[in-house]
Amino acid sequence: MMQMTEGSHAVAEAVRLCRPQVISAYPITPQTHIVEALADFVANCKLDAEYITVDSELSALSACVGASAAGSRTYSATTSQGLALMNEVCFNAAGMRLPIVMSIANRAMGAPLSIWNDMQDSISMRDAGWLQFYSEDNQEATDLHFIAYKVAEDHSIQLPALVCFDGFILSHTYEPVDILSQDDADRYLPKFAPAERLDAADPISFGMYATPEYYLEFRYEMDRAQKRAKEVIAKAGKEFGTLFGRDYSALIEGYKIEDAETAIVAMGSICGTVKDAIDEMRADGKKVGLVKIRVFRPFPTEEIAKMLAHVKRVAVLDKNISLGSKGATALEVRDALYGTDGVSVKGYVLGLGGRDVRKRDIKAIVSLCEKGVGDQFYGLRQEVL
Amino acid sequence: MACKTCELFDSGHRACGGCGAALAARLVTKAAGTETIVVSSTGCMEVFSTPYPETAWKVPWIHSLFENAAAVASGIEASLKKQGRKEKVVIMAGDGATFDIGMVCISGAFERGHDFTYICYDNEAYMNTGIQRSGATPYDASTTTSPAGSCSFGNKRPKKDMPQILAAHGAPYVATASIAYPADLMQKVEKAINTKGPCYVQVHAPCCTGWGFEGEQTIAISKLAIETGLWVNYEMVDGTVTKVKKVVRKPVEEYLKTQKRFRHLFKPKRQDAEIAAIQTIADRNAVKYGIDIQLKKE
Numbered sequence: 001m002m003q004m005t006e007g008s009h010a011v012a013e014a015v016r017l018c019r020p021q022v023i024s025a026y027p028i029t030p031q032t033h034i035v036e037a038l039a040d041f042v043a044n045c046k047l048d049a050e051y052i053t054v055d056s057e058l059s060a061l062s063a064c065v066g067a068s069a070a071g072s073r074t075y076s077a078t079t080s081q082g083l084a085l086m087n088e089v090c091f092n093a094a095g096m097r098l099p100i101v102m103s104i105a106n107r108a109m110g111a112p113l114s115i116w117n118d119m120q121d122s123i124s125m126r127d128a129g130w131l132q133f134y135s136e137d138n139q140e141a142t143d144l145h146f147i148a149y150k151v152a153e154d155h156s157i158q159l160p161a162l163v164c165f166d167g168f169i170l171s172h173t174y175e176p177v178d179i180l181s182q183d184d185a186d187r188y189l190p191k192f193a194p195a196e197r198l199d200a201a202d203p204i205s206f207g208m209y210a211t212p213e214y215y216l217e218f219r220y221e222m223d224r225a226q227k228r229a230k231e232v233i234a235k236a237g238k239e240f241g242t243l244f245g246r247d248y249s250a251l252i253e254g255y256k257i258e259d260a261e262t263a264i265v266a267m268g269s270i271c272g273t274v275k276d277a278i279d280e281m282r283a284d285g286k287k288v289g290l291v292k293i294r295v296f297r298p299f300p301t302e303e304i305a306k307m308l309a310h311v312k313r314v315a316v317l318d319k320n321i322s323l324g325s326k327g328a329t330a331l332e333v334r335d336a337l338y339g340t341d342g343v344s345v346k347g348y349v350l351g352l353g354g355r356d357v358r359k360r361d362i363k364a365i366v367s368l369c370e371k372g373v374g375d376q377f378y379g380l381r382q383e384v385l
Numbered sequence: 386m387a388c389k390t391c392e393l394f395d396s397g398h399r400a401c402g403g404c405g406a407a408l409a410a411r412l413v414t415k416a417a418g419t420e421t422i423v424v425s426s427t428g429c430m431e432v433f434s435t436p437y438p439e440t441a442w443k444v445p446w447i448h449s450l451f452e453n454a455a456a457v458a459s460g461i462e463a464s465l466k467k468q469g470r471k472e473k474v475v476i477m478a479g480d481g482a483t484f485d486i487g488m489v490c491i492s493g494a495f496e497r498g499h500d501f502t503y504i505c506y507d508n509e510a511y512m513n514t515g516i517q518r519s520g521a522t523p524y525d526a527s528t529t530t531s532p533a534g535s536c537s538f539g540n541k542r543p544k545k546d547m548p549q550i551l552a553a554h555g556a557p558y559v560a561t562a563s564i565a566y567p568a569d570l571m572q573k574v575e576k577a578i579n580t581k582g583p584c585y586v587q588v589h590a591p592c593c594t595g596w597g598f599e600g601e602q603t604i605a606i607s608k609l610a611i612e613t614g615l616w617v618n619y620e621m622v623d624g625t626v627t628k629v630k631k632v633v634r635k636p637v638e639e640y641l642k643t644q645k646r647f648r649h650l651f652k653p654k655r656q657d658a659e660i661a662a663i664q665t666i667a668d669r670n671a672v673k674y675g676i677d678i679q680l681k682k683e
Contacts, residue, residue, distance in 0.1 A: 059493050
């Protein structure tokens with residue numbers, strides 16, 4: 001049913017429909033509205049879940065580890081500093097192959113303290129072993145939660161998943177969102193059936209330590225599961241499309257990319273702005289297109305190489321920076337296109353800490369890219385440097 | 386339900402001969418029985434009991450991180466409750482994980498009132514990393530980060546009073562126990578498990594490697610800790626001390642001289658002032674808990 005709702009509330013509705021049995025979360029801006037809404041559902045018997053009001057994000061995700069290992073579907077949500085505080089648990093949950101789903105209302109990392117949007121938080125967690133989904137709008141942010149659970153809990157995957165959507169830009173924005181009915185949600189997402197769980201009837205040990213004789217293979221198996229997830233995501237996304245009309249089978253989406261000479265690669269809510277800018281540039285005769293990355297882990301390397309094989313140049317927009325190197329997406333895209341003749345890839349770090357990115361910025365970046373100027377921050381205020 | 390004849394912590398693990406913590410694990414699992422899920426923190430016990438692909442645990446067992454066992458246990462308890470399952474949740478964590486790095490998670494979990502039993506096996510230092518001082522290290526103990534030296538007598542602070550801290554959280558049952566008194570230990574663990582809410586049992590578990598004594602002395606040394614008043618076995622119900630093990634006290638010296646970690650108090654020269662300061666700690670314990678048995682005058 002179509003509802004005019006805030007992004008956080010739409011996500012909370014989706015989480016409710018996924019029937020998590022244990023929710024454990026800690027308030028942090030701009031994620032707070034999600035966990036408030038979930039607490040309200042539980043308080044009004046609209047959601048039958050154990051809701052643990054923890055003392056910190058460290059405890060939030062740790063409780064999810066325990067709850068998931070004991071065989072319950074679990075959920076948490078956080079952002080920025082909270083995700084950083086969970087860092088150790090993030091690696092641990094993935095290593096123990098626990099299919100926890102966590103929403104991230106993307107926010108910048110301090111210092112300096114900033115509550116505003118960029119993607120440094122979840123991008124910095126890219127090596128932890130979690131699947132990472134990114135949303136362009138609130139509809140996508142909502143739908144991706146169903147897909148995240150379905151893929152994470154697949155016995156061939158068993159990895160936790162982050163569903164990321166831009167803090168404030170999406171989390172606090174009202175948009176029309178189609179919310180599934182409980183029957184539809186149940187039809188798509190069956191009850192959690194863990195492959196293994198803590199159970200007195202069949203005792204097993206979770207989280208043992210591995211000597212050098214075994215550790216490498218554990219990591220290899222995680223990487224294989226990440227790679228397998230591409231197919232499982234495609235299948236889960238297609239099934240969602242068949243049932244509800246919104247197909248998420250593709251890890252990347254092209255917009256006017258088929259005949260593009262200049263391609264923009266981006267993730268998240270910025271893609272909407274990019275599409276509008278592309279329409280205007282097209283009207284001016286510029287052949288510009290977009291590749292939107294929906295799934296950052298597993299990274300769609302081959303898919304990107306294929307979609308960008310014909311373009312002359314690529315401008316990669318990164319709302320993150322691996323300081324001392326480049327934006328994470330630029331590095332990945334360059335890797336994907338390595339060996340593809342005649343394609344120039346330039347990275348642009350922009351929008352950090354909530355700096356607005358407007359259509360004219362996208363057009364300016366395309367102009368820079370056409371001149372071969374890139375691998376730089378975009379939009380710096382020279383007067384304060 | 387307790388199973389005194391069960392061996393739920395199997396032999397063949399990698400602990401040192403005479404390890405107090407290994408004995409604690411064996412006794413605690415007997416007291417807890419088969420319908421138990423054990424949560425361990427990172428530390429000696431976790432490492433010596435679960436080198437992949439082997440495990441000493443015959444009950445379901447999980448280890449996540451060093452500092453988060455109480456939070457993991459919170460999640461397990463909530464998960465079991467949601468599924469209508471009846472297993473009991475028992476944490477087994479060392480003193481570093483409990484007194485120091487796990488404090489935030491522990492405080493949160495006890496305040497929330499989860500139904501679990503937290504067992505701290507207290508060997509009074511970070512043994513797994515090579516005997517560094519923790520908040521549980523006693524006054525004047527020499528460790529690798531509080532070494533006795535020409536201008537130091539070792540650890541400068543007395544033990545943190547964890548049982549009181551957790552009693553202050555409203556824990557319905559808090560107890561201290563010792564591997565030297567297995568029946569008492571098991572009874573306390575059983576009581577904790579059968580008390581609803583977050584309960585805490587702190588078990589004195591000497592470490593032959595870290596404290597510097599021969600493995601066959603473990604029990605004798607734990608007994609001496611109690612007999613000198615440096616360790617007090619007691620129970621607290623709803624914050625009130627209800628039961629205390631009374632002793633005819635021996636001088637603390639008899640305990641101190643058995644261990645290399647206190648050797649600097651006797652060699653190269655006897656440090657009377659320091660030994661007296663430790664005696665004062667025992668004397669205060671004796672007064673606070675009323676542990677002295679008054680012998681009748683002849």
